[in-house]
Amino acid sequence: MATELNAFELDKEDIIAKANARGESEFLIGKRKEAVEQFDSLEMIKPDKTKVDKWDFFNVTSPVVEGSTFNTLEELPEGVKELIDLDKVENIYVQHNNTPAYLQLNEGLKNKGVIVENIIDASQNHPELLEQYFMTDGVKLDENKLTAYHAALLNGGVFIYVPKDVKIEEPIQSVVLHDDESASLFNHVLLVADEGAEVTFVENYFSNLESSTEKINIISEVLAKDNAKVTYGSVDFLPKKMTGYVNRRGVASNDATIDWALGLMNDSDIIYDNTTYLMGDRSNSDLKIVHVGRDAQKSNFTTQIIHYGKDSNGHILKHGVMKDSATSIFNGIGYIKHGATRADAQQESRVLMLSGDARGDANPILLIDEDDVTAGHAASVGRVDELQLFYLMSRGISQKEAERLVIHGFLDAVVSALPIESVKAQLKEVIELKVLS
Template sequence: MATELNAFELNKEEIIAEANTRGESEFLIGKRKEAVDKFDSLDMIKPDKTKVDKWDFFNVTSPVVESSTYNSLDELPEGVKELIDLDNSKNIYVQHNNTPAFLRIDEKLKAKGVIVENIIDAADNHPELLEKYFMTEGVKIDENKLTAYHAALLNGGVFIYVPKDVHIEDPIQMVVLHDDKEASLFNHVLLVADEGSEVTYVENYFTNLESSTEKLNIVSEVIALNNSKVTYGSVDFLPKEMTGYVNRRGVASDDANIDWALGLMNDSNIIYDNTTYLNGDRSESDLKIVTVGRGETKANFTTQIIHYGKDSNAHILKHGVMKDSATSIFNGIGYIKHGATRADAQQESRILMLSEKARGDANPILLIDEDDVTAGHAASVGRVDELQLFYLMSRGIEKREAERLVIHGFLDPVVKALPIESVRKQLKEIIELKVLS
């Protein structure tokens, strides 16, 4: 099986023919050609302590699945409505499987030059921006086999551009509804915050399917130019058997700030790569991740913040709960490069196991090539604190409810960091479902 997967080949003629049929831009078709041409020569990913040679990241049934669209908020499916503040949400983009299904953006933002478009149309409508930022600074096409595969089969996602000195007060929210077993998600998010701008972006991946054997290959690129601030929140909840690769990258210039709050709740086998480059002086990044594994899911979380700029500041916080036979690997890397004087790299990884068969591995790593720096890490893997349970039960709370309260308290630092109340509510409900089911 492993040999067959490694020998997988892309059909260049078929990919280009389908792209031409859809009327894609020359720029995007050129990127697809580049990806296919490089695919065979690239190495496969090799995540630490996770063997992926038998994971099938390839063999997509259909590159694009057409699904229904919606003309108004009232037409949206109930599951989508629950994730949106219908009375106050001004900036909403809904993707139904691979189809751009609904878009509403505040007219005042449009007048200021803010762009929110599905990524395919953006390649045609804003070639100067896409050519400058699409897979050039964050994630490269030739980084590995899966990044090339992503570029070749890209079938959804969003492009967001915030012009210089524009501060967007209301979040921009993307909701991806996955309800077709034949739909693979090769979404690309490209968010560019120009100098002095501010934006909060929140995305939700959710499904009503119990399982799907299709593929997940998501790439997000956040480009924060000088003195800009980006807050990026996400809740991912996709079905069993959907093998996946999720690569989220940030690039911060001078005085820029990129904050991540990620609820990674997929029931599939997923490799997660979240890397932020603090290229600029005084750049900052705060990364929070929470996950709950159940069943026999396997997940590898590699999170790293790489310091190039002087006085750069970073903090990584990861909390995970494992039950049944679930397995998770937490690799946290703080890398201070030579020249990043007075950089500060901190990280904390903690895994709570709820069963004898559950497995967790927390690996904090500090790589330091500079003398005048501050760095630290903490890691723990263990079971629910019996003293905490005893304290709660001594006050009349039953054991199951006591465990529930302890787990919610353990995960709360990330949950409360999500910037939209409806999204926080969704994450709490997913945690409840996964922990107590």
């Protein structure tokens, strides 16, 4: 049931007592205190064209729900193993509900100083790095009520640090298994690629539940230092009736690249914020998002690439399919700040509706404070192309199969960009499930 925002309060004493009982670091407990103290004074998010005053982002049943731990990959649940190439995977972190369940990192990478740890342990083991990067340059703790709420109730996530000039050839994969209806997900990903480093990170949120009334509050911070390159892929598939806020943020320095390939297949009602700051000269970001909405699901996507650096390049590509009575808002923003000369901001949003009750809005926005730049946008909202269907059906293909082929082709721009074959296959299966159900 929806809560009145002004009536909701965080229990500071309870939060701190439980954090102390878990043996958390002074740094992390300090962040929780700071979040609770600022919570009441902060503004609520106001996503464009979506009213969230009746959405219940709060009232978490339990701050931490335990899961199982595993000694080997073979012990992992079948649904998780389907996301992993057991013969090839070298670097993987698994979280079961709110419990760090399994970690495997190539010994050669450890010797080079690569860090992959659950974020709560990392706050104790690597305080100098967490204090430097956690909710500082990426997402600010006091950005809004939901970022403070996230810091107060943080209950999972992973910290990844890649030292200078270390280039990781095999992806680092994170899998979060959600199979308890009382488990909320306040996950935080902090990925730092130091100067000249390269890494591919792929995360999966997977649930075998049909529904849960718990909350999703996920924040990812990706920091790419000078000449670093980060490829970030994700497939999210969480159940119906959850309420969520997902904020993925990137900061790129000189000659750095942050590329995103996101398969956002959740059945929950979620507000998505994906913003990349191109702070450095010649910095780059390529953002691809694919989404399928079904039933009465509500989604709002705000995707921004903000240019500060000269000769920076930012491209946004979003494709969504809406069916049943699902609604989705696609807000794309390319913002070129004064001084970002010769910046290039491009974006494209396409929405395909499969029923008369489905609704999708695509809103491309260009904000330009500089003269010597290149910018462009395209947007379309429509139904399945009858000519394409007719052509396929004239070759003996049934209407249902023809629609399936058209939809897969429509979404393939993002699907094909995912960097792990097993995850790419999973996304195709999820698309199949959501479109044909």
